[in-house]
Amino acid sequence: MNTTPPLVNTxxxxxxxxxxxxxxxxxxxxxxxxxxxxxxxxxxxxxxxVWQKNLRFEDGVRGEIVVFDAATQQQVAVFEGEQGFLRGxxxxxxxxxxxRSIGADEAFELSSHADGQMVLRDPATGATIHxxxxxxxxxxxxxxxx
Numbered sequence: 710m711n712t713t714p715p716l717v718n719t720x721x722x723x724x725x726x727x728x729x730x731x732x733x734x735x736x737x738x739x740x741x742x743x744x745x746x747x748x749x750x751x752x753x754x755x756x757x758x759v760w761q762k763n764l765r766f767e768d769g770v771r772g773e774i775v776v777f778d779a780a781t782q783q784q785v786a787v788f789e790g791e792q793g794f795l796r797g798x799x800x801x802x803x804x805x806x807x808x809r810s811i812g813a814d815e816a817f818e819l820s821s822h823a824d825g826q827m828v829l830r831d832p833a834t835g836a837t838i839h840x841x842x843x844x845x846x847x848x849x850x851x852x853x854x855x
C-alpha cells in the first residue's frame with residue numbers, strides 16, 4: 710500500500726505542487742518586505758579608498774565639459790563632444806540637488822577603491838553612482854581624472 714501523497718491532486722482544483730510553490734513565493738516576498746522595512750543596510754561596504762578628488766564640472770562656452778580640481782581651482786580636463794555617459798551621470802546628481810534646492814557650489818567626490826571600483830558621490834545629497842556598474846569603457850572616462 711502506497712502512503713505517499715500524489716504530486717498532483719487527483720481532485721479538481723489547484724495541484725499540490727502549485728500550492729506549495731505559491732506558499733513559498735509568498736513567504737519569500739514577505740521575508741524581502743520585512744528586511745526592506747527593517748531599515749538595515751544589507752549592501753556590502755565599499756573597499757578602502759585608494760585615492761579621492763573633489764571635482765567641479767562646468768559647461769564650457771562651446772558646449773564642452775570643463776573639470777576643475779575643487780581644492781586648487783585648476784583645470785583638470787576638458788571633455789569635448791557629446792560625452793553621453795559623463796553628462797548623464799552628472800545630470801542625475803544635479804537633478805537630486807535641484808529637487809532639494811541645493812546650488813552647484815559644492816564639489817563632487819570621485820574616488821577609486823582598492824577593488825578597482827570607481828564611485829562618484831555628491832556630498833550635498835548623499836547620492837552615489839558606482840561607475841563600474843555601467844561597464845569598463847564608461848568608467849574609463851572618469852579614470853582619466855586621477
